[in-house]
Amino acid sequence: MISQEIIDFIRKDIDNRNEELFKIQNDIWNHPEVNYKEYFAHDTLTGYMEKQKGWKVTKHAYGLETAFVCEFSRNPELNPAVISFNSEFDALPGIGHSCGHNLIAISGVTAATSVANAMQKFGLSGTVKLLGTPAEEFGGGKVKMVKAGAWDSIDVSIMVHPMNRKSYSYCTSNAHSINKVEFFGKTAHAAAAPWEGINALDALVITYNAMSVLRQQLKPGDIMQCNFSDAGESANIITGYSAGTFIVRASTRGRVNKLKSCLLNCVKAGSIATGCDYKIEEQTSYDELISNEIMCELYRTYMNSVFDIGIPPLDKNNILNFGASTDQGNVSYVVPAIHGIFPVDSDVSPHNPKFAESTKTKKSHKSALEAAMGMAFTGLEVMGDDKLLANIKEAWKHDLEAKKSDA
Ligand SMILES: [Zn+2]
Ligand SMILES: [Zn+2]
Incomplete structure (x- = not known):
């Protein structure tokens, strides 16, 4: 576990920026954009990142108008580990942010910036990247980004997704x-x-x-x-x-x-x-999502101990296969990855207009920021422990190997 001091610092840091972060995700909610047309979201998120100390921001990255990458590095010669977070931000035609990607956007930004702020405060070494990944719903933004090498120099990928009143650390997709x-x-x-x-x-x-x-x-x-x-x-x-x-x-x-x-x-x-x-x-x-069990367990432990979320332990009854597909699956084929699930207060599943109503509330925002803290704690622990990172990579290779015989 990372120290209580770091945990307390990150909670306070995010709390201090809460209103600002809420405004960003609500602005994105109010400007729903689909499939490689997410110009407002791209400019809003990169605009915020450009104001953060020590970050290098690349807009329109990987040959895609609405993709971006932001990097913060401190003494990489002492610690070559590179962790990454994803921000999705595309909406659905006619039914706005009914998949809650406005919340995914803010969770990635929050996790990445709070890790960087902790690195500066506590003198930690390593590199953190935030990837802005467009067109998850229809266009396979991450598929194109994988092909363009976006995760080539990255060790792990961490992201979360909202769901109606569900919390999971481990999930799979088709x-x-x-x-x-x-x-x-x-x-x-x-x-x-x-x-x-x-x-x-x-x-x-x-x-x-x-x-x-x-x-x-x-x-x-x-x-x-x-x-x-x-x-x-x-x-x-x-x-x-x-x-x-x-x-x-x-x-x-x-x-x-x-x-x-x-x-x-x-x-x-x-x-x-x-x-x-x-x-x-x-x-x-x-590709199907290959969740890395070691990172899922770290995320679950932090979420349960810091927020008392009560994510059940990993076993065959507590794996969410959400039936649909996500391009985070393609990322999980090139680096160890997780795709945690955090709850929003909704009776209905994503891709329903009623779900969109739930993704703009203060309650859902709070839930997204808690998930962001779980991402940050998990990322910091992985970044600071080379043996742990080696084990994660070993487990990932084993998972990939097992997939080869699965047809
Ligand atoms: Zn969706
Ligand atoms: Zn989604």
Whole structure:
């Protein structure tokens, strides 16, 4: 455990900045922005970080307009450890901050700045980074950032997410792959000369039907979803072009790859039966979240001892698999990571407009700041103990290895 003195300092430091931090997350709540259009959030968060002592702020990082990275370093030659926190900030179309990413934004900023303030106050060495990660909901911001090397020089990644009245240290998510499927046929008069056409709507329907019968043979937890986005303009025209989105989801990357090959066969069936050409384009793909048990246990211990949150110990009954997918999964494939869950006062789950109402309250803000303190304490302990960090990395390698046989 880090010392009580450091814990008390961080609590006081965050308490002193409480109103300022509340204003930032409420401003972001009042300006909901989606999928790589989070300009207000980007400018608000980096504006705050630029005012903090000793931080180097890089806006529009990794080739993404709304991504950013901030770094604070003290005697890295004495301690090469680099810990990192994430701030998400994108909203959902039409229903605002109904996933509470305004709270995730402020938790990352708070954790990172309080760690840096403690490092200055107590003369601690190491490096802390804050990554501003856009487009979690639809665009795979972290997937692009992983590819751009954002976590290459980082040892661990720490973030949290709000949920309706739930607290967890350990959670998992599904891997997924979102694919645009297109069929290219030939338009013709549907009554006068249908034999001159090649029916792309039929190809899409056959693909859908093939996928539907396949569902019976899937394993529990495998999910195949689809919609038709282009299915022809008029019933009296043979459809020359059709398109749809097909999503496959499963508990592991390996299993998702297996389902993708099944989907490809369904698409080929549609193509062969009708004579259409096809194109499949993967739009985004998230890996499942591999939570690092050692860091989860640190976070749980701090949250329970400092705030009496009562997060239950890790066992098979206390793992939250939130069914959906998160691009923090892709981060967890490149560095040891955690994705803690903190509660907001809501009867409904995220992605519901009523949940958005709960993410702007003082009570939810308090909960987000407590989670931020848990992140900060966990990060500081990892940064200050090279043996602990080595154990975390060893456990992570072991987890990754175990995934390889999981399909
Ligand atoms: Zn969401
Ligand atoms: Zn979310």
